[in-house]
Amino acid sequence: MQIRRAVDKDIPRLHELLGQVLQIHAEIRPDIFISGTTKYTDEELREMIRNDAKPIYVATDEQGMCEGYAFCQLREQPFSNNMVPFRSLFIDDLCVDERMRGQHVGESLFAFVKEEAKRLGCYEVTLNVWEGNTSAEKFYEKMGMKTKERQMEYILA
Template sequence: MESNEIIIRKAVEADSAKVWVLMRDLAVFERYIDVFAITPEIVKESGFRKNSPDFHCFVAEGNDEIAGMLVYYFLPYTAQNRPAIYMKELYVDEKYRGQKIGEQLMDALKKEAKVNNCGQIKWTVAPWNEGGKRFYERLGAKENNEWINYEWSV
């Protein structure tokens, strides 16, 4: 499939099962499948049926297949008094890689940020994911090593 046949669009409820498959594939790739608790029904409910959805999603579609997805949510309150976007997940199905689909999804997210007056897009990358780091740096993103991530399980 040629990359010009790929359409980037906002996900709709009917995409829930396909988006879930990519979320599961990402959980395998990023080595957290053992704690992955998302189901297709959770995707449908949390992303599309809630009055204020827990997340938003772009999909890359070609030949009636979802080739990739980008999941994000808004951080409404920041020190800059402008919202930011947090990109939670970016994943392109292995058979569609090398067609600039990830770049197209990131471009859609950048447009979404501008439309919503966001000052930044933030995300994290696993330290071992050298391909991911190279991809983001190629787009012009910079590593922020001023902050250290913490977690507190409750």
């Protein structure tokens, strides 16, 4: 397995994998996510691929087939005047093809993202997990992540 920055030829496969993640989210929160839609257009993905502040890393097999990805965003802190300034690498989305789960692709991607964060001078790696996505929570806890904050909601509908 090789992990590298995404390139334009990865876009069709990225759409397939984004669809797998969307389906998981739509099953957990059908009130928010629309099954069968796409998160990004081809043009948006092309722009992200070229944007060093929003790197997309892909794990590929020997033939170059993308088996997983990590969409990331470099973020500069603080959110307010009372916080120490620092840089973080936010994982906006991490997916491993459902056929490849359990084969350490996610662990390899996460390890790569941590190393990239260090190389980029980041203080931390962060992400959000939807309530009800217990397999993702368990995976990230296994990777050493801890809950930093909780976001709560009150649905008015």
